[in-house]
Amino acid sequence: MSASDHHQQPHPSFEILGGGLHRFFPSLTHLTRPYNPFPFITWNRHVETIFASFFRSTPHVTLRRQCLRTKDGGSVALDWVSGDDRRLLPHAPLLILLPGLTGGSGDSYVRHMLVRARSKGWRVVVFNSRGCGDSPVTTPQFYSASFLGDMHEVVSHVSDRYPNANLYGVGWSLGANILVRYLGQESHNCPLSGAVSLCNPFNLVVSDEDFRKGFNKIYDKALSSALCKIFKKHALLFEDIGGEYNIPMVANAKSVREFDDGLTRVSFGFKSVDDYYFNSSSSDSIKHVQTPLLCIQ
Known part of the structure; x- marks a missing residue:
């Protein structure tokens, strides 16, 4: 609203x-x-x-990091609240948090949700995507709105670790898009008991168009700058990659669209950046979702 x-x-x-x-x-x-x-x-x-x-404060929480190596050789970082295994029962409800684009466990909005859930007796884990929240990057591939492989592996790992706990998910922005796409793909077989989508772009084509208008350009520039910072930290992995990648454009991207055109859409096999946005939108996944889902825009 x-x-x-x-x-x-x-x-x-x-x-x-x-x-x-x-x-x-x-x-x-x-x-x-x-x-x-x-x-x-x-x-x-x-x-x-x-x-x-x-101006919003960032709550102090001591986290314990677990690096999860994925089947394709990539890595994601799972941040758990330190000491929760001693304080909480094995069947305590478990909440998986998916931050927005370039976000991670250090962001204020993530910390506030974590603290609120913990105060209700929930076990919480933050899913830091490849390169985000200082998560390691071990292959020449980051993450995207289309890629659900890491989400599948994280949910499977968390479920195996706490087999008696009901699992839930909360995602913001791009994290919400990934979460809803996962719910739709899993449909009747989804292991999550419920989920919340916050500020989900839903239609990435429309979102891309809006990003290039008026004051939204400020957000676009800020996010592209954050993406470039993550890329430059791991640029050596892409040094001799060749193909359709446009590494100079990626390293100096002035918009999220430029970054996605030079790197993301190539990494995940899309013909163009518009093809990537069209086929990665969670708006097409809603009709397949069978898990209780609250969407807040």
Whole structure:
């Protein structure tokens, strides 16, 4: 819901699909209360975003890192709350957090969710994708909106480690897109008991177009700068890669689109960056999702 909607409706709009109305709505009674935005900063969504980025505190949490080697030789980093194995029962509900593009366990929004879930007795693990959150990169391939291999391996590993726990997932932005695509691909066989999608772009073609308009260019530049920083840290892996890769463009990308065109879409076998965006959108996965899913935009 945008800031301009505050005067048009007393509370967020809410839609339930798939027959879950009578099962879940009674527990969400707070949605019927009027929405009272934070004073001064909620007149504009960009002000809200910038305020949270620069002024919101980052909770201190001691994490224990586990590096998981994937079947293709890649690596991802799983960050667990230190000491949870002593404090929590083996069957405590387990929450997998998927940060947004370039994000990781050190980001404020991830830490706040982690702390809130821990306060309710949940075991939490942050899934840092390849290169994100200082996760190691061991092959010339990062991650993408289309690639679900790492997600499958992380869920399988976590499930094997805590076989008696119900698993849940929360994803932001690109992490939400990956989560919803995973839910749709797994469909009736999904091992997750529930999931939440936060600020999911859903349609990456539309998202790409919006990124190149107005104030959104600021976000585009910031994210492309973060992507370039991750790439340069591991540039030696791509030194002699050849093929359709455009390494100079990747190293100096001024937009997420440039980065994806020079590297991401080539790594994952797409003909063009538009082909990559079209075929990696989670909007096409929704109809296959059979797991309880809450989407908050």
